Amino acid sequence: MGHVRCSAAGDLLWHRGRAPGTGRPMSYCDSCAVRNRAICAALEPAELAALNGIGRRRTLEAGESLIWEGEDSILVANVIEGILKLSTGTEDGREQIVGVVYPSDFIGRPFGATTRHSVTALTDARVCVFARADFDRFAGEHPALEHKLLQRTLVELDRTRGWMLLLARKSAEEKIATFLLEMSAHLGEPGCESDGRPLDRFDLPFSRQQIGDILGLTIETVSRQLTKLKRDGVIDLPTRRAVEICDRATLELYAG
Amino acid sequence: MGHVRCSAAGDLLWHRGRAPGTGRPMSYCDSCAVRNRAICAALEPAELAALNGIGRRRTLEAGESLIWEGEDSILVANVIEGILKLSTGTEDGREQIVGVVYPSDFIGRPFGATTRHSVTALTDARVCVFARADFDRFAGEHPALEHKLLQRTLVELDRTRGWMLLLARKSAEEKIATFLLEMSAHLGEPGCESDGRPLDRFDLPFSRQQIGDILGLTIETVSRQLTKLKRDGVIDLPTRRAVEICDRATLELYAG
DNA sequence: CGACACGTTGATGTTAGTCAACTTTGGTGG
């Protein structure tokens, strides 16, 4: 229940074997759900095999953390399945989610000594982890991989900066509306239970508290604004986690 | 007056000539103030000469924009001297500064079709601009340059995410205190009129309005909080733009 | 069935925004 399924693949092959028609050992990568969308897509088969050699699969349960804020940067990873959050907090306990990560996204801090934010699974998740030192070395030898990573990082920086405008300047109502549209778009992307068009009905991978932590609002304000949108007939909330966008045009208007 | 001087160099050589002891044409780069700190530092002399061939110097007056939000990404650049802001806004005129850029920083959006934020000079500035297409091609052929750019982008992403916590969760007082400490640290860095230690006395390169746009506050709130810090004896405000940190420990406490 | 986490709703308080008047500063030209 409640768990969001977020992967393009049905069942994956979890055994090693021979890739059909080739002599080389078959790697996990051949059957990877995010093979063509993650940064690995930059690599030739032989390089991919080498990368596979230094990585390993790992599963995370919802709520489990992979990386902790302020610690040495030990791990980096690709997300194969699931949704994770990046978060920081103040000493006195205020938390802020600074990023949300979906399948095919890259996580961790390569080329840096420490990690500036925690990484925690919001749903059950599967990731492909590398020791940072191994990854750094490998990346240094494979410019195409670094190029992909650079592109991704630039996109992420743009998105993050866009989010600053929302945090600093938008009202609670605008924040919630923007958030719902964003979720609709993102969960509609390939790899997330869908065909690429924005969804009008979806399950949120977040609790009210987490929505608050993303938008810089309290749980009560989130609840009130959602209720208000529902009263206005713009959305419906069939269950706690489910959202249906009834009037997208108006919702976009509310988003400011 | 009021212009902040922000460059390591005194006078630069602005004429071309022969680099002493070499046969190749002397490039601007040889005398560039940020030669060793900008991403160009990754390049060998011959490569640097090639890069120099596709770039050109440009000066900007305070207030002048180099790049506009939403436009095609035509230019990228290195900052040689001066301070610039990156900003976005909503349709109804609310503005948010999403980044501040100092000498040796890189600006613009390589490998992408459009620019998501404007770049405007806050002080008189000097930059080294490249046509994006030229830069993209050059970067593709020089992995060391891309590596430097990747590192810088990762650092910038970390900093930006840290700033989200401030925007979303900190009070006006904490924002102002954090901001002053940040400015003290940044203006104390090499390249900005200093020796590398945080400054206890400096001129802000920002108007009250711009401080508000950075912190997500109104001009009145900025003014009130600064006045309050002054009343508390934590800082002094000798002139409009000047700040003196009298009690750094307390200021850090206020910063939360 | 009962416990518990999660979510909603209401009453009240605080913070920062808004509107408006006023002051200071720096620049310009008589």
Next chain:
DNA sequence: CCACCAAAGTTGACTAACATCAACGTGTCG
């Protein structure tokens, strides 16, 4: 040099938005 002006900054009174505190559902699981 000084008077004047526009722009920037400050201060005060009031308001709106969101947080806080508290009580009250609701769905889930043992």
